[in-house]
Amino acid sequence: MDKVARLRERAKELLEKQEVVGVLGYRASSRPGISQVAFITRPEEVDRLIFDSACSQNLANYLLKVKDKGKVAVVARGCDSRSIVVLLQEKQIEREKVYILGVGCEGVVVQGEKSVACRSCRYPNPVIYDEMVGEEVHFEPETVEDEFDRLTPDEWWEVLSAEVARCIRCYACRQVCPNCYCPVCFVDASMPALVGKTHNVSDNIVFHIMRALHMAGRCVECGACHRACPMGIDLMRFNRQVAKIVRERFGLVAGAKPDEMPALTIFKPDDPQEFIR
């Protein structure tokens, strides 16, 4: 039985036995190349569920929207499951109230090409799940060159300025990210205002740097923000670099190990950085 058929079958059983109040997954949209999120609450609707390379959104983000409805089943790939781990670590959701239907993922495809984030993905399979639906997936991740390593700080600034100059501050990147759940985002603070509201490069860069820093040790590099950006800004450039610094300096990967605490909340006696010890 293929993955999608199995997924529908399990969703149906879970709903019929009332083990969950709903199943969070994907359904087809009216457009090619992008799916829509589905929250299925009736067994007769499970046939709408799909899982393919157009499933662009990170469902952990939607978990926050439906978590108050009761126990919810959620379809989770590697990245979604890592986001779930981060949300558990940050006490935004309760483990008993989520039933994770794990799926292996070959990567999201955008405009006929594997999405930037997915090319270097090291976690195509969920790191935490209640059951696996279908087989695990294995592929060799591509190495993405870390351009920042060979740039001077001035060159960095140039690269970043050029990248964010197109930003229209629509905050789609923030809205689709499971880790951007602050009740008041720093860009929305108005008394006092923390970030200028115009879209000139200096205001934009402050937004982008603060966003990236808020993601340190939390971003799972799912790429949802990059795919959401209507202006084609490569947010993975920022995310990848921040994740790399966290990996090198703290020896940690966001959401990779359910029983490990996140980088910015722990102290390790064997921290790789000398000055802390």
Place this chain on the structure above:
Amino acid sequence: MKVFLKSEDLKKLLEQFAGAGKLFAPVKKGGYSGWARVSSIDEVVLSGAQAVLQGEEVNTRKPAKVFVFPQSEVMFEFDGERAVEVTEVPEVVVFGLRPCDGRAMAFLERFFVENKPEDPLVRERREKATLIGVACNSPAESCFCTAVGGGPHEGKGLDVLLREVNGGFVGEAVTEKGEKVLAGFPAPSKEAEVEAEKRRQEAEGKMALRIDLKRLKEVLDKGFNSPVWERLTLECVNCGACTFLCPTCHCFDITDETVRGKKKRSRVWDSCQFTLYSQHASGHNPRLNPAGRYRNRVMDKFKYTVDMVGELSCVGCGRCVRVCPAGIDIRVAVAEILEGV
């Protein structure tokens, strides 16, 4: 007034504007086309009339509204005693906007200028802009201008409409400004006019969607508390992509800044999808639930602006359909509303 411009004539005409530094047109920007000041006509991404990007002939990512209502602009500076107007509005020639964006311009004029009190910045920007639109011969799958009362060869809101035919363009002046641009070109041949007409019909034929706008309005008039909003809204993440890129969305926020001693008051685009949009000074926010925000967007397009200024504010450009990170299609939402409210 109708004329015929051979392809070389159009190029020469545009080169004049480009030479004067006034020409703005779509250029390629990564995976989409966007507005830029052009110095050489070769940068313009209109292959004839349409740019082929992402496998589809699609309109510019940012709408042409940026020419009358930029994302951020300084309204005035404050010298300690009084407001000083500092924004100098340049003369621009915008080439290559599509009929939907033209129609959106007409809407913005109606909303900001005819609807008193007028907005002096929008009025001045529109006055100083010459809009040379190009009719669409191959609309994209996501286009639906005909369903909301427009059309791929419509000139409303433009100064000049160019309709591509073999060997050149049939040009039509929509305004006096447009007549000046086209002055001196010969009248089109009968064949050229017939061909333009044929292309219009073909283009219209590609857009199959029909929306019963009258019924939609009636349904929305009664549908404020409908459960359909909750159902439609789970997927929407309330970002600003659809509103910011919509050619008619016109909400703005006002912000004060002191930059190197200069006190400035600016306005910046705002979006009904943001929680801050409806935040009261008291701290109360009447529209905290996401469904209410999505409802506002749909209501605004098909009801509120009709009540306010007598015009729909969806021109069917399809931008929101193309950019929504949640895969939401306003055409589907409208169909569901018609079925379900």
